[in-house]
Amino acid sequence: MKLLILFILILTLSISCDRSKQVASPSDLLYRKWELIETKSGTENWKPVSYAWQIEFRSDGGIVYHNTTPPCCSPVRVERQKQRLKVTELYGGPGCEYVDCAPPSELRLVALTADELIVESVFGPSYPAGQYLMKYKPAQ
Template sequence: MKLLILFALILTLSTSCDRSKREASPSDWLYRKWELVETKSGTENWKPVSYVWQIEFRSDGGILYHNTKPPCCSPVRFERDQQTLKVTELYGGPGCEYVDCASPSELKLVALTANELIVENVFGSSYPAGQYVMKYKPASGL
């Protein structure tokens, strides 16, 4: 009788798990904290940054900014479709009331490895491709 109850309990627990709410696989390198190391605009060469800027992409579609509050009009939520992050929400907190946003509609993942993330901001058809690109490395302490 105890074995039957145990079997029923295990069966109930295994069928009640919602697979769609599981966290992203740890092998998906996007979902971690990244540190900005270089930027480039248009056809310019890469330029190193002289400040600490850390960002975290979360598997629930959130974007966290570490070491600072998000700048006005920065993406704070996204929906992922393969190598494209469609921006679904922008930061508009205190101090941003009178800012006219020209923010990206998408973030394109140009490169994603364990040691490097390159993201292109896609502003729309009126801006040329490769207008603003950012290069990240995994943030220290991971």
């Protein structure tokens, strides 16, 4: 009888563990809150930022902006494809009704370590690569 109950328990657990429905591992370095520390445009040098800007990438594809509302046309939802984050939704809240956007089509993860995240905004074929980079550190 005990063996039968154990068998049913193991069978139930193995059926309920469908790996295709699991979300990204919380150990993935991208999925946490990051603080913007520097930006780089084109061939310029890195420039430190003087404002508090925090962003959080979530494993469900959502992007949350902390300490501020997202700027008009900022990505708020992406689909991750390894090192590329394809933008699927943009912020268009209050104050953005009359804004004509040129939003990025994707964000490229240039560097991702425990201490640093560098993201490149990709705007399309008419913009050169490396046009706009943002450097982040883990937020406290």
